[in-house]
Amino acid sequence: MTLLRTERHDGVLTLTLDRPAKRNALDSPLVEALVEDVGAARAQPPDLLVLRGEGAAFSAGFDLGNLEQQSDGDLLHRFVRVEQLLQAVHTAPFATMALAHGRVFGAGADLLCACDRRIAAPGTRFRLPGLAFGIVLGTGRLAARVGADTARAIQAGGRTLDAEEAERCGLLTGVAQTGDWDRITRSAAAEARAVPASARAAFHRALSAGRPDEDLAHLVRSAAEPGLRDRISHYARGGTR
16 A cells, blocks of 8 residues: 655656545554655755655654554654654755645644745644643744744644644745645746756755754653653644643
8 A cells, every 4th residue: 555656757757645534644664655755865865856745735743543552652652753754854955845735733734844935725724732742843943933932832832733833933935725735846946956966966965954863862852751642642632731
């Protein structure tokens, strides 16, 4: 079963999350497929990497299914792999863009946040509830996009943002109808090609400067607290902290 569709055309590598029945929730196989394809792209760098979602949503986030079959250690490993995926996208030596629609929640929103360009269709909704079950995932990248105070308010408050608010605060770089996405993709690829190939990797390293080791340490420290599965299960049942 294909979980991730890959298409390369005119210098644009498009990765389409393809679990529409699960709103493209990030289970382990999908995360591993993304890690593999984003990593492989470094060997033959595209002008632009585009992330999209099949069906009704870009991504509903971390897959909360079958929690009873997973230990705290299993879940910790899954979160580490998600963070490694986010870092691979964020530090890619080529331009990256997310084209989002529907629900963009949790780790799905973190995946969008890791991209250079972040475009969403009108009506798209965003939520980053990691702190609701004690997980510090993607917080540094979110703060770099929207500012520390706004990042704190979004994550601690568990608010849902619409596309217009997400654009105003900097989570999105633009809002556009899906019919305009092909034009936006072509324009972004042309802009990426304007940077000489010899300078692209250095250019993107400078733009994506961050603290990958610290980000991973913050995640592991938060997820290693005993009772991770119970906290996530409580959240999945609609509980609060």
